[in-house]
Amino acid sequence: MRALEISNQDLSRLADEAMDLARTYWASLDDRPAYPSTSGKETTELFSRPWAEEGRGRDVLKDFELIAARARPSAGRFFAYVFGSGEPVGALGELLASVLNQNVASWRSAPAATSIEHAVVGWLAQAVGCAGFTGSLCGGGSAANLMALAMAREAKLPANETGVRGGVIYASEQVHMSIPKAVALIGIGRANLRLIPVDDQFRMRPDALQVAIAADRAAGRNPIAIVATVGTIVSGAIDPLPEIADIAGREGLWLHVDGAYGVLAALALPQQLNSLALADSLSLDAHKWLYQPLDCGCLLHRHPDIARKTFSHSDDYVGLLSQDPTEGFAFFEESFELSRRFRALKLWLSLQYHGRRAFRDAIAEDLRHARLLAEAVEAHPELELLAPVPLSAVCFRHRAKDNRAILRRVNARGRVYLSNATVRDQFALRACFVNHRTTDGNVLEIVSEVIAAAGEVND
Ligand SMILES: *Cc1c(COP(=O)(O)O)cnc(C)c1O
Secondary structure, X not given: OOXXXXXXXXXXXXXXXXXXXXXXXXXXXXXXXXXXXXXXXXXXXXXXXXXXXXXXXXXXXXXXXXXXXXXXXXOOOEOOXXXXXXXXXXXXXXXXXXXXXXXXXXXXOOHHHHHHHHHHHHHHHHHOOOOOOEEEEEOOHHHHHHHHHHHHHHHHOOOOOOOOOOOEEEEEOOOOOHHHHHHHHOOOOHHHEEEEOEOOOOOEOHHHHXXXXXXXXXXXXXXXXXXXXXXXXXXXXXXXXXXXHHHHHHHOOEEEEXXXXXXXXXXXXXXXXXXXXXXXXXXXXXXXXXXXXXXXXXXXXXXXXXXXXXXXXXXXXXXXXXXXXXXOXXXXXXXXXXXXXXXXXXXXXXXXXXXXXXXXXXXXXXXXXXXXXXXXXXXXXXXXXXXXXOOOEEXXXXXXXXXXXXXXXXXXXXXXXXXXXXXXXXXXXXXXXXXXXXOHHHHHHHHHHHHHHHHHOOO
16 A cells, blocks of 8 residues: 555545544533633643654544543533634535645636635625625634735735835724734734724724824824724624714725624624625624634625735736636635635535524524623622623623632533623623524523622632
């Protein structure tokens, strides 16, 4: 046998065993603790081993349960961060995408996969009211935000050839950390990111935005872009897009919407989120509120010309191979990566397997779960809601006890897992709902676990 060759029989047994592991794992999710009990010492000891000279064969699959027992499960009782639930049809899509092993760099290198990616990007654009936008899939919201701001900079302050001189970007003080990171990476400098104050619902204040832009212009600086957030990471706040888009239009600024968490709620809330198409660019995360396995971000925009200006460095060499615009298309000329996975296949399979209504219903259910928790918190004399709940993130606290200690106790008890946030300088317990496995009972368990943990914490 040649090196690395596997007989059909061995491959078939390996595949069966791997699928059995997957099946058993999915069936066990509900019985697993919301967070594994392990330590850095334990995982290091278990998994730092030399790469052996001789192969272990099928034995390697024995490691799966070692790993699974120390992995954060995508169970319905995990409420920390914005952590999607890893829909199994999507996971099988990942497997099949790897089997095909396409490099979705261009139509020439991956004909079907390129057309499928265009199709699912079109579905996503349409689902959030941005029909006609173009774009591509990427690793996540951070990558999408970085590409969007690189495009904004190249549109308003061309610098690919000359390097960056000046430029100011605006976002609310609730902005996700991926935005300052992107502002730094594109050479604008974090000192030139203005963090605009928010109103009592944690939304960017357009009046303060206008004042900040005027102050920068008066000082001779060069405003280039505004980042509005649809679904802030702390409380799910939605910046007022029509007012912000007005300002962007008047001032000639690029409007990027960071919708990594919240934009897909448009499936269930089309009326509330009906102005997303005012954006020049918009990022969303299918691995969050579309329940897909990691990773699957998406950048949508309506400026393919600027995407090419920003990302094309190839002298159009695929264009030489075909006159046909579809066959001459290359993702690497309109986005950052060259070698790209076939991320679109999991969406293609999962979104069609379940159909649009099922995703709309799952998102509506998450929104209902957030309201259910908010109501239970408000009805409980010992608890207090700390922020409005426009989407599915709920920030609350115990009125009397040390909430840091409560959080540690809650998570150590293992039934539910929460994260924390800072709301107006207060330490908040935070639960976020982006999980199709969560039940009403799981939601109410948050309250009973917090109260039980509070009982275990000294005053
Ligand atoms: C999650 C998130 C991001 C970053 O997305 P990744 O997929 O984690 O890179 C950016 N902005 C917001 C609002 C987010 O919720």
